Amino acid sequence: MTATRLNRREFIKWTAAASALASIGGCAQALIQSSGNQPRVVVIGGGYAGSAVAKYLRIWSNAGIETVVIEPNPYFISCPLSNLVLGGSKQIEDLSFSYDALKRNHGISWVKDTVIAVDASSKKIRTARGELRYDKLVLAPGIDFIYDDLPMLQSEEAQQQVPHAWKAGPQTVNLHQQLVAIPEGGVFAISIPKAPYRCPPGPYERVCQAAFYLKQHNPTAKIIVLDANPDIVSKKGLFLKVWSEMYAGMVDYRPNSSIVDLDVAQKQVTTEFERVSADVLNVIPPQRAGKIAQTLGVVNVDQRWCEVDFRTYESSVLPGVHIVGDSVSAGLPKSAHMATSQARVCASAIVASFSGIDPDPLPVFANTCYSFVSDTMAMHVAHVYRYDTVKKIMLPADGGGVSDAPSAQEGSYAYDWARNIWSDVLT
Amino acid sequence: MIKAHYIGLAGLLSLTLSTGVCADESYARLSIHTHVLASSCAACHGTNGNSVGGTPVLAGLNAEHFINQMQAFKSGERPSTVMHRHAKGLTQEEITELAEHFSRQLRHTAELPSPADSDKP
Numbered sequence: 001m002t003a004t005r006l007n008r009r010e011f012i013k014w015t016a017a018a019s020a021l022a023s024i025g026g027c028a029q030a031l032i033q034s035s036g037n038q039p040r041v042v043v044i045g046g047g048y049a050g051s052a053v054a055k056y057l058r059i060w061s062n063a064g065i066e067t068v069v070i071e072p073n074p075y076f077i078s079c080p081l082s083n084l085v086l087g088g089s090k091q092i093e094d095l096s097f098s099y100d101a102l103k104r105n106h107g108i109s110w111v112k113d114t115v116i117a118v119d120a121s122s123k124k125i126r127t128a129r130g131e132l133r134y135d136k137l138v139l140a141p142g143i144d145f146i147y148d149d150l151p152m153l154q155s156e157e158a159q160q161q162v163p164h165a166w167k168a169g170p171q172t173v174n175l176h177q178q179l180v181a182i183p184e185g186g187v188f189a190i191s192i193p194k195a196p197y198r199c200p201p202g203p204y205e206r207v208c209q210a211a212f213y214l215k216q217h218n219p220t221a222k223i224i225v226l227d228a229n230p231d232i233v234s235k236k237g238l239f240l241k242v243w244s245e246m247y248a249g250m251v252d253y254r255p256n257s258s259i260v261d262l263d264v265a266q267k268q269v270t271t272e273f274e275r276v277s278a279d280v281l282n283v284i285p286p287q288r289a290g291k292i293a294q295t296l297g298v299v300n301v302d303q304r305w306c307e308v309d310f311r312t313y314e315s316s317v318l319p320g321v322h323i324v325g326d327s328v329s330a331g332l333p334k335s336a337h338m339a340t341s342q343a344r345v346c347a348s349a350i351v352a353s354f355s356g357i358d359p360d361p362l363p364v365f366a367n368t369c370y371s372f373v374s375d376t377m378a379m380h381v382a383h384v385y386r387y388d389t390v391k392k393i394m395l396p397a398d399g400g401g402v403s404d405a406p407s408a409q410e411g412s413y414a415y416d417w418a419r420n421i422w423s424d425v426l427t
Numbered sequence: 428m429i430k431a432h433y434i435g436l437a438g439l440l441s442l443t444l445s446t447g448v449c450a451d452e453s454y455a456r457l458s459i460h461t462h463v464l465a466s467s468c469a470a471c472h473g474t475n476g477n478s479v480g481g482t483p484v485l486a487g488l489n490a491e492h493f494i495n496q497m498q499a500f501k502s503g504e505r506p507s508t509v510m511h512r513h514a515k516g517l518t519q520e521e522i523t524e525l526a527e528h529f530s531r532q533l534r535h536t537a538e539l540p541s542p543a544d545s546d547k548p
Contacts, residue, residue: 056466075543096543105538337470344466348459360459364521365467366513382509384516399501399515403508410508416481417471419539423479424469426540 046071049325050140052343082168087209089375141290189278211247289327305329313346341365370414486532
């Protein structure tokens with residue numbers, strides 16, 4: 001309860017009304033009185049971005065905005081750290097959390113359901129179980145996979161054999177089990193899509209985690225990395241160093257290797273240059289904004305991502321609809337920290353809008369992203385990003401960069417990062 | 428209807444401005460800026476600076492100490508793995524505002540989410 005009182009005070013402060021409220025007590029009632037008639041914001045998606053939007057909407061509006069989250073999954077599974085499940089040092093249960101504290105602590109209405117349709121003109125949402133009205137809508141649907149060039153991977157059965165494991169959950173566990181079952185001296189092949197995709201260093205961290213496991217249990221096994229990109233997308237020098245020093249002779253990196261054909265049963269992929277057979281095949285398909293964003297027609301960049309105003313995260317094509325997280329076309333890394341940073345800018349802008357004041361004209365936020373190269377060692381990339389009023393985008397500020405080398409100290413910090421972001425987003 | 432609901436607060440703002448009781452509109456904007464910026468620290472330092480552990484609790488931290496530490500990170504006087512990257516990206520004014528913001532936050536024990544009950548429907 002202390003937190004609620006504090007938050008109320010803080011909210012009032014940043015609407016610059018604190019002194020007036022102190023002297024004209026009656027005005028404080030205005031916000032509370034209308035609680036029966038509150039504006040309603042519906043958030044579609046309860047991942048890092050959606051959960052953070054919901055929490056901060058409630059905190060910064062002093063519970064003055066009715067907030068509804070629609071999320072089909074019964075609980076939260078963290079993508080960050082999920083490569084450690086592949087490497088065997090974490091269980092998926094370690095990364096699976098209840099939404100109860102988030103709902104309870106902030107009075108967020110929760111609808112466990114899937115959105116079927118949204119009518120933006122009448123501001124109505126249809127789910128499998130019923131209809132819901134909104135005043136403002138926030139889309140946080142995460143990513144959707146593009147199977148146009150990989151139709152053979154579309155079915156659930158095919159993904160049992162060739163998992164993407166790029167949304168943490170059963171496929172992550174499946175990929176770990178397949179890794180464990182690789183015959184002695186066998187091959188683990190991973191296909192990385194062209195950027196942008198969710199979690200730029202993630203595929204290379206995954207290579208490290210596969211190598212970490214194999215080095216202990218199957219040291220003659222090999223990892224073939226088929227990267228559609230011309231080079232390693234993130235933390236290049238660090239990953240190359242780790243592969244050559246910690247996992248010498250295990251990682252075979254092949255750039256410009258887009259998949260042109262794939263035989264699911266044979267676990268064989270064909271690139272423009274070669275045919276590669278593997279014992280375990282992990283294909284991360286190309287990605288785009290989540291389905292509901294496509295349905296609503298807000299996917300207006302390359303038919304993949306959503307263009308927004310970075311001061312509000314409102315869609316540039318559909319007023320009243322905000323988009324946060326991996327679906328946004330930002331030219332920024334699609335990371336969990338970034339998703340929550342975007343979510344808070346969005347939440348503050350929505351609160352400001354309902355309060356009749358302007359949003360922050362110059363948002364600034366941070367991004368810290370750790371990659372684990374073993375069970376204990378990690379390395380970071382970190383930047384502060386500032387809104388550029390001329391280019392109207394978020395640009396990295398001076399001083400950002402990557403670790404000098406992976407270390408156990410940073411591994412410990414990476415766990416601290418995870419525990420704190422879980423606490424922030426889910427309690 | 429929504430406008431009417433919030434007109435009280437908007438009206439309050441202009442009243443505040445005209446009477447000069449409180450800070451001006453630019454202060455309001457700056458404060459939103461600081462609030463949003465400060466919330467970005469939560470990924471490592473917890474909501475409102477109440478860390479669950481491992482990283483320093485920023486809530487209720489002495490403002491002068493905060494400023495000194497950030498300057499030491501910025502100059503390299505205090506070695507760090509990642510904090511110098513964040514300190515260097517902030518303006519002096521932002522560091523001062525963040526110091527004030529965090530010094531005003533109440534300390535409380537931060538919570539971790541419960542493990543998922545996968546049996547629950």
